[in-house]
Amino acid sequence: MRAQQLPPAISIRGVCKFFGSFQALKDVSLEVYPGERVVVCGPSGSGKSTLIRCINQLEKHESGDIRAAGVALTGGSDSLRRIRAKIGMVFQQFNLFPHLTVMDNLTLGPMRARNMPREQAETLARNYLERVKIPEQAGKYPRQLSGGQQQRVAIARSLCMEPEIMLFDEPTSALDPEMINEVLEVMTELAESRMTMVVVTHEMGFARRVADKMVFMDHGEIVETAPPETFFHHPSSQRCKDFLRQILTH
């Protein structure tokens, strides 16, 4: 593959993460290449969120190495901020800023973290609102929008930082069923633009459509990494088979 010749966009080597004495990540290794779309799945509590939160250091890992966007994630808060500017994150609960309008949610990052003048930031924001298909909602407050619209605003907010990598942590899990597709559609288009993406989701239809690589986690370990065809039709581990049977017949 063309992408594999470049150095990885994210490289995780032997990472362990503890919460107190509980080990949430056990010697996890994963490489994500530029333009690659990785879908992470696994049972609840298996460490999926912890893994992607370590990539932008919302959680600090205890041992192992993580490199993202070409920088090792170790140093102080300043280098951390510079890396976070290159990694967008979309949360299960949207986490929009409720006291700010959609427009201000979108321009805050560009203006404060990228020192962009307001006018330029607003042009950028309108551009991304267009891409997530809600250009008409710029003046509204998050609570005035549906869940699906809020999540699309959250995606646009991340995109306004023009990141190299996008992380999604169960972006559709908090949504009513009829709103899931509008969010997946936006994510699919993003995937088609060859954004580097790591997506934690149980939406297996989406995974089949866009994933270059499937990752299955259980009990803090990566149990299986495979291209989607192999993953869905010939999973090698019993745990993965059981999980897929559960989730696909459900």
Place this chain on the structure above:
Amino acid sequence: MKSASQPGKPAFLMLISGLALLLSGCSGQWGWYVVNPTTTSGMNNLQFLLSGLVNTVLLSLTAICLSIVAGLLIALPGLSSHRPLRGVNFCYVELVRAVPILVLILWVYYGLPQIADVSISVFWAGVIALALSDSAFEAEIFRAGIQSINRGQYEAAQSISLNYRDTMRFVILPQAIKRILPALGNQLVYMLKMSSLVSVIGMQELTRKANELVVTEYRPLEIYTILVLEYLALILLVSAGVRWLERRLQTDERH
């Protein structure tokens, strides 16, 4: 001053009519002529009493503004993940809360000039003492308010690469302040009452004016009753404002 339950109109009317009864009856003990607005001397006395109002309000407002700023600055280390910083917050709050306000006023006015080698006016001594004392309470209010903000807000701010200052300024504080506004209003009520203590160092506010008039007129009962009514009116006004604010914020939250 807790504004938890609505006082209710009937109770309030009973209070007022009870007061009126008290003030009009028992003419043997009351000598309302000292503050009778239809006589020249009574009117002069009333004006003298009311002339302290500006200073009471000015003193309280200046002190509350300073104590809110100080309270915020003291609250922030209390929210840190560093133990020593939390220790600084803890010590400040515990120490300042342990000192009686009156003692603090005396100490700032008579003591501070000796160690700092500055002369300090009565007004500013009062402001500093009141603000210092109140700042510990404000710090606790801010800390609780900031802690009530969902962790997801910090994480979202971090994910768009905001630094600590911008996160506080644009994301956390606007939400926290909205939540603690009623509590801050209650602190203002408290401050208005405590400002009466500054009269002991000669601040010409409501209480001091009343004290001075009592000395010349020998009618403590009437004059202090007027003083009570002055504070009552002032504080009921502010409480009503706080409740109005509370209601507005609640409807704001709902939509």
